[in-house]
Amino acid sequence: MSTSAIAIENLQTTGRTWTQTLHEWVTTVDHKRLGILYILYALSYLVIAGVEALIMRIQLMHSHNTFVSPQVFNRMFTMHGTTMIFFVAMPVLFGFANYLVPLMIGARDMAFPRLNAFSFWLTALGGLLLYFSFLGGSGLYGAGNAPDAGWWAYAPLPAKAFSPGHSSDYWTIALLVSGFGSIGTAINILATVLCMRCPGMHLGRMPLLVWLNLVMSGMILIAVTPLSAAQIMLLVDRYLGGHFFDTQAGGSATLWMHFFWIFGHPEVYILILPSFAFISEIVPVFSRKPIFGYPVMVAATVFIGFVSMSVWAHHMFTVGMNSYANSFFTITSMAVGIPTGIKIFNWLGTMWGGRIQFKTPMLFAIGFLFQFLIAGLTGIMLASSPFDWQLSLSYFVVAHFHYVIVGGILFALFAAFYYWYPKMTGRLLSERLGKWHFWLFVIGFHLTFDVMHIPGILGMPRRIYTYEPGRGWDTLNLIVTIGTFIQAVAILVFVWNLVVSYCKGAKAGNDPWDAWTLEWSVTSPPPAYNFASIPIVASRRPLWDQKHPEDPDSRYE
Amino acid sequence: MSALTIPIPELPRPWNLPNRGKVAMAALIVAESAIFTIFVVAYLYYVGKSLSGPTPREVLETPVFYTICLLSSSLTVHLAAKYLERGRRSAFLALWFLTFVLGGLFLFGTGQEWHRLIYEHGLTISTNLFGTTYYSMVGLHAFHLTAGLVMLGTVLIFGLSGRVGQDQSARVGVLGMYWHFVDAVWVVVFTVVYILGR
Numbered sequence: 001m002s003t004s005a006i007a008i009e010n011l012q013t014t015g016r017t018w019t020q021t022l023h024e025w026v027t028t029v030d031h032k033r034l035g036i037l038y039i040l041y042a043l044s045y046l047v048i049a050g051v052e053a054l055i056m057r058i059q060l061m062h063s064h065n066t067f068v069s070p071q072v073f074n075r076m077f078t079m080h081g082t083t084m085i086f087f088v089a090m091p092v093l094f095g096f097a098n099y100l101v102p103l104m105i106g107a108r109d110m111a112f113p114r115l116n117a118f119s120f121w122l123t124a125l126g127g128l129l130l131y132f133s134f135l136g137g138s139g140l141y142g143a144g145n146a147p148d149a150g151w152w153a154y155a156p157l158p159a160k161a162f163s164p165g166h167s168s169d170y171w172t173i174a175l176l177v178s179g180f181g182s183i184g185t186a187i188n189i190l191a192t193v194l195c196m197r198c199p200g201m202h203l204g205r206m207p208l209l210v211w212l213n214l215v216m217s218g219m220i221l222i223a224v225t226p227l228s229a230a231q232i233m234l235l236v237d238r239y240l241g242g243h244f245f246d247t248q249a250g251g252s253a254t255l256w257m258h259f260f261w262i263f264g265h266p267e268v269y270i271l272i273l274p275s276f277a278f279i280s281e282i283v284p285v286f287s288r289k290p291i292f293g294y295p296v297m298v299a300a301t302v303f304i305g306f307v308s309m310s311v312w313a314h315h316m317f318t319v320g321m322n323s324y325a326n327s328f329f330t331i332t333s334m335a336v337g338i339p340t341g342i343k344i345f346n347w348l349g350t351m352w353g354g355r356i357q358f359k360t361p362m363l364f365a366i367g368f369l370f371q372f373l374i375a376g377l378t379g380i381m382l383a384s385s386p387f388d389w390q391l392s393l394s395y396f397v398v399a400h401f402h403y404v405i406v407g408g409i410l411f412a413l414f415a416a417f418y419y420w421y422p423k424m425t426g427r428l429l430s431e432r433l434g435k436w437h438f439w440l441f442v443i444g445f446h447l448t449f450d451v452m453h454i455p456g457i458l459g460m461p462r463r464i465y466t467y468e469p470g471r472g473w474d475t476l477n478l479i480v481t482i483g484t485f486i487q488a489v490a491i492l493v494f495v496w497n498l499v500v501s502y503c504k505g506a507k508a509g510n511d512p513w514d515a516w517t518l519e520w521s522v523t524s525p526p527p528a529y530n531f532a533s534i535p536i537v538a539s540r541r542p543l544w545d546q547k548h549p550e551d552p553d554s555r556y557e
Numbered sequence: 558m559s560a561l562t563i564p565i566p567e568l569p570r571p572w573n574l575p576n577r578g579k580v581a582m583a584a585l586i587v588a589e590s591a592i593f594t595i596f597v598v599a600y601l602y603y604v605g606k607s608l609s610g611p612t613p614r615e616v617l618e619t620p621v622f623y624t625i626c627l628l629s630s631s632l633t634v635h636l637a638a639k640y641l642e643r644g645r646r647s648a649f650l651a652l653w654f655l656t657f658v659l660g661g662l663f664l665f666g667t668g669q670e671w672h673r674l675i676y677e678h679g680l681t682i683s684t685n686l687f688g689t690t691y692y693s694m695v696g697l698h699a700f701h702l703t704a705g706l707v708m709l710g711t712v713l714i715f716g717l718s719g720r721v722g723q724d725q726s727a728r729v730g731v732l733g734m735y736w737h738f739v740d741a742v743w744v745v746v747f748t749v750v751y752i753l754g755r
Contacts, residue, residue, distance in 0.1 A: 111577040187584040195577035221588040229595035236693055241683030244599060244693075250608045250686050259595055 029113035030528055031098050034120050038095030041124055042088045049083035052076045057481040063469040073465035074148035081151030086178050087127040093274040094185050096416055097213045103519035104207045106198025106535045111191035119184035126178030129170055138165030147171035155245035155256040160238050176231045179224050186220035189213055200537040207517045211298050212277035215305045216270050223266035230259035261312035269308040275412035279365050282419050283347050285515045286362035287354030293346045300339035307336050317388040326385040333383035340376055360434030364415035367442055371407030396456025402449050422512045426524040427505030433497040440490035447483030451476055516541035578731040586738045593742055596697055597749055600690040604754050607685035616678045619751045623666030630659035631740040638733045642726040650716050657709045667699050698746050705739050708732055
């Protein structure tokens, strides 16, 4: 069995010129290659959107700075937000889902490999369209090149009258196209998980990563589509003279806010659920204990999925809703704290009494736990509508959601990179560079985003391109900017680690972490067909059963 | 490299998983429903808020005949799939063709109504909020119907050349799900536009 498998692999990889290799990658329908394409694509946009963040931070370093013009500043925060959400976070999470879900459920590929490739190229086209606006947005005619209406593009800013030229069109179409890609991927993940599991892999035996991606996919179906619908309406307004969001013809700007946030808030959970998924795989392995409270973790995930659909208007407390709406959205937003709290306790319960190994993936996972908790606490503060009236649209909010997205999602992603990089490449990432990356990033992160809360409380509004001196914001903003640069250095260390370890890293072998899920049963990187023969599982930790036939999990489940 | 061969304590029960085509189509229908929901909400929100005429009450005529056409096409597509499952290909082809004709009739009806609204009443998508919401929502439905007709037509061509047999009945069933969805959306659009919105 094994010799024939290796022979086939050699047949595939030897004697290829680089054009043939390129052709193979461009036309691939293999879930692992598409996963890597997603990840590389997202990493390149991470650098681009990171540079945009640095430009903003340099501009805000001290009062009355003139590093960039107000117009450029508007473009930078719009492009930074849009890119980070749609062309970094979504694709990188899809990349990991693509790569891991079939391997973890013992399948040879996704349910629809060609739809998978189609979805990736749609997402890729979306990102190119967004950045083509720098060239094609009619900037030469004084209309402004890149989109500058903010990542939520509140009406009437993206209307033809206030956004001439084509920059808003590129923004709209980019999100529409990548949204269709996301829907395709979500359908694919759902069909894969429900229809492609190997014998014995009941829903109750699926790794938590698979469960969480299943819930995420279900949420994408309901949450990303309202954005697509709203973008279609915006296109009707801009191109066909419609009046959906045209207040002068009786249209409503508030309706756009509702439609945007019906997408926008569940989107945060769409991003955080796969991050929970990474933590739920990594914490048990490095604590040498099975996950604590598996059924409760699944139930909490499904609960988050439902509740997150009814919290969107907490982004709109300052719009002036009635007291019933304010109370409703306050209560539902706070209710999200219950399942997330359950999850945090379960991860702690997993670590409790375990023989914890402080490898780099675990360090990032612990950083995630700590920071995500704080992010959740400021989230509960902002969920209270009277408090939100005071601090909405301030830097406090910016600090809060960056705590979630950077301190939570990005830390979980880094953990996932260090954990699964050996599976994807066959080489371990350097632990020494990993520690440098971790500590630099932790310091930079806390310097930036802990301090950023304070100017928010002092009244500094978000999206201002400069400010008056003497308000007590100057030193704080300088510290925030310094922290940003430390984070940038940490990212460089990370990229360096990815490159160097790919060439010179220690050989990983099949199972470098002594883990328990099916992806570690095959070679690193896995062969194109994943499993020479489809595995049969009898418990949640099939590799534990294989390694410990005297005491298998299947005896207790 | 070797496959997992773990001694399983229980007897391996027959391992049945749902059909991936059906699951994917169900997921697509959920996603599409969310898109239509947003358009329906926009329509209902803007009922009576147009600043100028014409209003729905003045210009809309209930398309009873074409609605009956579309709804009965759900029945024919269902029966067609059933006949294909039993291997009765000529009955399948006849009913499939009937579905195609009924769907085409409905599309013709929509076109006729739009023609009347535009040329007789001067209502376009940019006239007022009613025009914007009406043409977008009905247009979105017509677009889905057109996509369905293209797929029905493709199957019809394959069927006439004798390439659709019992083996394809699961796939034809998946297409049938889509067609039922297009019909169900029309029930909602009809209720919203011609009953609630007037």
